[in-house]
Amino acid sequence: VGDEHVSVTGVPTGLFIGGSWRPASGGATFDVRDPSTGAVLASVADATAEDGLRALDAAAAAQEDWAATAPRRRSDLLRRAFDLVHEHTDDIAAIMTLEMGKPLAESRGEVVYGAEFLRWFSEEAVRIGGDYRTTPEGTGRGIVLKRPVGPVYAITPWNFPLAMATRKIAPALAAGCTVVLKPADLTPLTTLFLVELFRRAGLPDGVLNVVPSSDAKALSAPIIEDRRLRKLTFTGSTPVGSALLKQAADSVLKTSMELGGNAPLLVFDDADLDRAVDAAVQAKFRNVGEACTAANRFFVQEGIADAFTAALTEKVRAFRIGRGTEDGTDIGPLIDGRAVDKAAGLVDDAVARGAQLVTGGERVDREGTFYAPTVLDDVQPGSDILTTEIFGPVVSITRFATEEEGIRLANDTEYGLVAYAFTEDVRRGQRLAERLETGMLGWNTGVVSNAAFPFGGVKSSGLGREGSHEGLEEYLETVYVLTPDP
């Protein structure tokens, strides 16, 4: 799969509905491009609204049998998929790098991370619990049981094409729900290959269906309106998530929403400088900054600010920019030209408002959609970069004096997905855990994502959690049964 001339072979390019690959009704396709060159990698079937409803037909038809399938068998399917994903690490990493741009080493890292959801939920599938209790009055017995929510519609973004899919598919299938999945049109190939691996792992017909489409809205609206659908799970931008919530409201559809972030990264005077710098590089530059968890606003205490900025800048200046497929690349292309325009606009605005440009601050003069890794110091209040998710390789530093001020700055955002804080003071760390308005906190670390822990945000960053046992609960209904005292 994939060579330097950007051909991708052996990856399915159809819709997967009811257990077979097929073209779109009407036969339309759309192109998938390599962001490092602009070359077309593949043409993928472009699902229409009618195709979307056929996929829901298949999911609805398979729901009852899948819910009745023994948990151990559901678990075994996920485990076989986990093994197949690992066996195809290099293939998946190549596809991901070609369609998304991130360096191959990072794509391999995503394969490991994304596969963990398959393993974790294969283990959870057989541990779906319940409860049996005497009522407080002693006159009855209450039974609480769990059952699958029902057919799920999952919409995923382009920035983590594998992990965002496994994070939804694995708990849904573990719980006994069937799925219709719409991958991002910029990066459908990784998902299509994942589904092919599921097919090879023995996926029953209709349990998982995939409908790539260039018109997400036209495809999605009829699926969301359909009363057979019982759950919508979405990862993407806050405006789209909010629009989807409005549509879901009509049928009081259950939803999980992983939306945007505006992560603060706080460095206190008592931080371990080397650790903070290394972790900050990860928190900012992993995925070329194209992550909802990317550190967006650096707040650095005055006593350590000069040393931190100098050490970080030295690392940033040493980055190698290149195609993700080239050895030694640290910084690949951004996903498209719009992403480059956005990063450039935010940097220009910050500089116009008084920020100091320490390094970078320009587009890279080569084919593809590259922006230079950038460090801005003394970013001023009112700059757009403080309120906008950058989604690019740009560090924005603001200095602060006291812990109180640091916390106030960190919380001054509508978002609350993740925060990072560097301090060797345990009690300060505890205060931050209690006072930062965030769903997740990296305390002296720059990456928090882990299939075994609940990922998700507060405020406008979303609803619900993915990963851990909480991630399974999102796909389960609670049923309470009361019987009299026997």
Ligand code: ADP
């Ligand atoms: P990003 O800005 O990261 O591309 P989006 O929120 O636009 O994030 O996209 C995330 C996912 O949501 C993609 O799969 C995209 O196709 C899909 N999407 C975008 N707009 C809509 C919509 N109106 N209805 C349903 N899905 C949508």
